[in-house]
Amino acid sequence: MSIVTIEKCPICGSIMVKPKFICRDYLASNEDFSVYTCLQCEFLFTNNFPSNNSIGKYYDDPKYISHSDTKKGVVNKIYHFVRAYTIKQKLNFVCKQSGKQTGRILDIGCGTGYFINKAKHSGWEVVGTEKNEPARIVAVKHFGLFVKPEEHLYKFKDGSFDVITLWHVLEHLEDFNDIVEKIYDLLTPDGVAVIALPNCSSYDARHYKEYWAGYDIPRHLWHFTPKTIELFAKKFNFHIAYKKPMPFDAYYVSLLSERYKRNNLVVAAVKAMFIGAVSNIKTLIDKDKGSAMIYVLKKNQ
Ligand SMILES: [Zn+2]
Structure with a gap:
């Protein structure tokens, strides 16, 4: 297995990087990173992680729902119920932030294509990229979508998208610097990149520490906060035009975190409702404290 070792901060380039804590992969492998x-x-990042060529097996677990679409288990059933609602919310958000009711959307890491399928039915011209082949096949065969492997990103013409979305995807991409540089080129001058990310400076992240499901190592390589995403955006001549917390994530991530602490489902659900609620209340005072956040990036003029 080839391992990627990072010696310089992938955002600012500093060589002053040091280990902070150990996290376990509770979902698939039980390995520590x-x-x-x-x-x-x-900036916080996973180090000594499996490279692009060997990370596949960490996604193969059937519990990894965004690829397999499994509806087994209560947690996954809740996920699917909430997803139907949040997809509509996401599309409304994209329309509002882009100032457009139709246009061209590229969804990077589109999974099985639920979001772009919804956008397509609302009149958007949609394309997606997805590195997981079984997920891509569902998107193409089930929804009839134009979804290509990740490398296809470099085949699209510059300036050809009004909106580029990455819903909980950027944190998975080994070459995230190159990809955001490419996103800049692919967007129209007034285009928007909509990026959803877990927030490791949230209340629930602080509460669960190394059990926090938002770390999701080694699938999540980069652990952003509102502060570090701002630095990252600036590096590529973007600015954060808008940001908002994603309230459902606080409950979902808390529930997974409680399960990682080996609580039974009832205890986990009760505790997660409480921690999720506290996390959301904290965002009323400081919206940068959301368990997960949506950021809207626009080009600097
Ligand atoms: Zn740095």
Whole structure:
């Protein structure tokens, strides 16, 4: 298995990086990975992780729902119920932030294509990229969508998208710097990139520490906060035009985190409702505290 070792901060380039804590992959492998921090910009990242060529097996677990679409188990049933509602919310958000009711959308890491399928039925021209082949096949065969492997990103023409979305995807991409550079080129001058990410400076992240499901190592490589995404955006001549917390994530991530702490489902659900609610209440005072956040990036003029 080839391993990627990071010696310089992938955001600011500082060599002052050091291990911060160890996290376990509770979902698939039960292996431990170390999470590093940059002493310069405070960016948190997984280190010594399996490279693009060997990380596939960490996604193969049937519990990994965004690819397999499994409806087994209560947690997955809740996920699917909430997803139907949040997809509509996401499309409304995209329309509002882009100032358009139709246009061209590229969804990077589109999974089985639920979001772009919804957008397509609302009149958007949609394309997606997805590196997981079984998920891509569902998107193409089940929804008849134009969904290509990840490398296809470099085949699209510059300036050809009004909106590019990455719903909980950027944190998975080994070459995230190259991809955001490419996103800049692919967007029209007034285009928007909509990026949803877990927030490791949220209340629930602080509460669950290394059990926090938002770390999801080694599938999540980069652990952003509102502060570090701002630095990252700036590096590519973007700015954060808008940001908002994603309230459902606080409950879902808390529920998974409680399960990782080996609580039975009833105890986990009760505790997760409480922690999720506290996390959401905290966002009323400081919206940067959301368990997960949506960021809207626009090009600097
Ligand atoms: Zn740094």
